[in-house]
Amino acid sequence: MASACCIMHLPATVATCANGSMLEHAYIGRRQLVAAALAALVCKPTLAQTPLRLLCSGPPGSIPDTVARQTARALEAQHAGDVVVDNRAGAAGRIAVQALRVAAADGQTLLLAQGAVASIYPVLYPKLAYNATTDLQPVSLAGEMLLGLAVGPAVPDTVRSVSALLDWLRENPAKANAGSPGAGTLPHLLQAMLFREAGVDWQHVAYAGGPPALVALLAGQITVLALPEGLLLQPHAAGRLRVLATSGAQRSASLPGVATLREQGLDRLVLREWFAFFAPGATPRATVSARAEALQHALSQPALVQAFALAGMQARGSTPAFLAQRIADEQSTWAPFLRASGIRAE
Incomplete structure (x- = not known):
């Protein structure tokens, strides 16, 4: 709690x-x-010496869970009490946002979630149960990563490129489906853009986070899956799935043998997933600034930077003002596309 x-x-x-x-x-x-x-x-302003709770939008084993737990370890060295990660997975992060919305605005509860909860959902969801402007206060960026587009055992081994996948889906429309960590997440929108540009009719299958979606792909229950590449690295290396493309402007350092979507003729599909920390909307600005400083310090620690890199992520802290501008920029980028495409989520 901040002092006067x-x-x-x-x-x-x-x-x-x-x-x-x-x-x-x-x-x-x-x-x-x-x-x-x-x-x-x-x-x-000083922060109360009580446990800090990090609400997490993903389930255990997900990318946001990794971000939250690694950051918690780094923060504990700066915090007199424990830092507790509270997983509130489901509804593409909206359940976690609701938990933050009803939390005390004293700086002792933060949310780690994908940036889409503040930048994309206000446009995508016609009936959103929170106000992204008044209920979410930007604190700091957490990390960025590329997305990977993968296929599993439901797709023949001869399909080794995005163009080959699109051709195969046109020939097998009954299998034209793709999974994501939730409706409105960046992996969902990446696939929506891809199939819209290619003219492929498809079915979206939303899961409560990346890990259950990955299980479904490996079991052959879904055909295509876009996820942060960190979740795809091990099964790709083991030959259990094939990453056909990544979403960066350049090839991924973790998957140098995989061509980008841009290299495969999809110039518009250059995207980076990112996660950030938010505080309840009424949290005093001085308290938010203090939390942001602590997070920036934690996210610069070598052990955390290395742990993020192993999971295919780049650690990146920021000021609250920088994060607020990032959200505004993404809103201006995504809003025209979402309105023109007619993509909506309920």
Whole structure:
């Protein structure tokens, strides 16, 4: 919980805090400067020494779960109490947002979720149960990653490119389906854009996160799956699935032998998935700033950076203002496409 904020008045003969206390000094010069410094120190926001709860939009084993747990470990060194990860998977992250919405706005509960909950869902969902502007306060970016487009045992081994996949789906319309971690997530929209441009009719199958979608692909229950590439690396290396493309402007360092969607003639499909931390909308700005500073420090720790890299992610903290601008930029990018395409989620 933040302490009372400090209001400094000029001329600087008096420093007044919100609790009404006053630091008076009689001499101009050194004593005045010392008093002002003490007033600022006393009134600087501090965070309560109670467990910090990180709500997570994904289930255990998912990419957001990895981000949340690695960040929790790094934060615990800076936090007197425990940092608890609270998985609230389902409804493409909206269940986790609802949990944040009813949490106390004291800085002790944060949400780790895909950026889409703030940037895309307000356009995609006609009846969203929260207001992304007033219920979600941006705190810090967490990490970025590429998406991979994969096929499993339901697709013949001869299909080794996106164009070959599209041709095969046209010839086998009964198998033209694709899974995602949830409606409105970036993997869902990547596939929607791909199949729309290719003129392929398809069925979307939404799951409560990446891990159950991956299980379905490996079992042959769905044909195609887009996910953050970190979840696809091990089964791809083991030959249990084939990643046909990645979504970056350049090839992935983790999958250098896989061509990008752009290389395969799909210039518009250059996307990066990203996750971020949010606070309840009414959280004091000073408290949000303090949390953002702690997160930026945690996300720069070598052990965390390495753990993220092994999962195909790039750790990246930010200021609240930077994250707010990122959300606004993505809204302006996605809104025209979603309205023109008619893609909606219920």
